[in-house]
């Protein structure tokens with residue numbers, strides 16, 4: 001399973017769920033388009049206008065720390081993000097991403113090499129792309145190859161089903177038949 | 178090899194005798210908690226096409242995040258939840274005004290030692306105070322558990338904190354846990370379970386242990402647990418009996434294997450503050466020179482309990498909050514409010530200038546009930562100080578501290594832990 005996309009670099013650690021999706025919208029039933037419009041609002045105000053479909057985010061440690069709010073994952077997905085590569089993820093964000101079939105990859109070496117390319121500790125839209133092979137656990141970035149530990153089998157199964165809703169549906173229909 | 182508490186709890190919930198670290202296990206919770214987000218969860222639940230919920234007696238819902246609802250959308254959100262509760266016969270539903278989910282759940286005897294509590298709220302770790310594993314999960318996952326009654330977990334590694342020494346007068350559980358977060362960082366316990374032990378913890382009340390476990394979420398922990406002991410037993414006795422359920426107290430084996438053991442002697446610890454905008458940005462209060470505050474906020478699932486209100490009431494008795502300060506008090510539950518009324522704490526707080534509100538989360542999540550204005554600072558007994566967390570991100574700052582520091586600061590008009 002391969003993903004290819006243009007890279008956004010968020011050169012920071014501990015980017016929390018309030019920065020990704022502000023708390024004030026959490027208890028309002030917003031549509032996919034509305035959620036996407038608020039993505040990264042308090043961190044990178046231009047992000048939601050400038051993002052292209054299939055873009056990939058590269059960021060530091062503990063991405064998505066804080067709240068359990070799933071909109072932090074879905075707002076990025078609806079905005080068009082296909083994958084996030086971080087040095088590490090907060091546990092809940094990581095789990096929510098798999099459950100929403102958004103690819104999350106931990107690869108500190110790649111993050112380090114791309115962080116060197118940008119000066120400011122902030123959000124930068126780049127014009128280069130990279131390729132992730134989820135099955136093999138490899139990333140190709142400017143002809144350099146990086147590897148990352150593949151997901152647990154269970155996580156892969158949920159991701160391949162298209163997310164936990166589909167996965168649970170299949171389980172339920174399996175139980176009934 | 179011996180087992181840690183989380184290993185024993187997961188083994189039990191998965192119907193196994195032992196589990197290995199890193200292994201994936203399928204677990205059924207004793208309760209699954211959700212709150213105002215239940216409307217969104219019910220929508221996902223519909224998409225799953227489950228014929229019914231897995232067990233209406235194990236689902237717990239409390240309305241607490243926007244109470245009373247400040248606008249039409251949030252009122253509608255509650256209405257959708259009430260309709261869902263009725264349709265599916267959800268047994269443990271607590272409507273607006275009962276209190277914050279993490280307070281109401283244990284108060285009503287739903288948390289049993291040795292069990293798993295799943296919660297679609299990041300501070301579900303709070304329930305580790307009762308020797309249970311309070312494990313936060315997301316909305317989709319909650320909908321899936323509503324449907325099939327279980328989900329997968331990876332058996333985590335465990336960090337152990339051994340805390341020793343008597344705390345100085347004016348130093349509380351909140352100062353201890355802020356200090357620990359400052360030491361190991363906001364991701365220091367990511368994916369891991371945390372055990373709190375040592376004589377300092379053994380002397381702590383249930384309420385103080387709840388503060389420790391609640392904030393273990395801010396180290397990234399999957400669960401934060403205090404082992405069952407006499408304090409837990411005494412607390413549970415009145416509550417568990419009325420729900421007629423047995424519980425199994427579990428503790429770690431002596432030869433259990435830990436990822437890391439941290440020893441801290443806390444005798445010299447002073448009051449601590451987590452400065453904007455990260456919870457691990459912790460300094461001793463005395464290092465903050467004259468930081469002006471505009472709002473003082475006492476409440477939340479971290480520190481809105483009876484002992485917290487008592488500490489503040491005693492500090493504020495017969496005094497007045499600084500003229501430029503709004504002092505907001507949100508008792509964590511109706512029971513806390515009733516007890517605080519009966520014991521005279523509320524009167525003391527109101528006389529000192531407190532604005533006392535309905536038991537709920539209030540401005541903690543920044544949606545209503547005391548939002549900050551640009552350039553304002555807040556001293557808060559809550560658990561998060563992220564930028565914009567209290568509704569306004571423009572040059573605002575949230576400082577997290579103990580209820581005592583909140584009370585002293587409200588009186589002084591700037592951050593201080595002294596009278």
Ligand code: SF4
Pocket residue numbers: 242277278279298300477478479537538541542559560
């Ligand atoms: S009081 Fe604050 S931290 Fe606790 S459940 Fe409510 S919003 Fe979350």
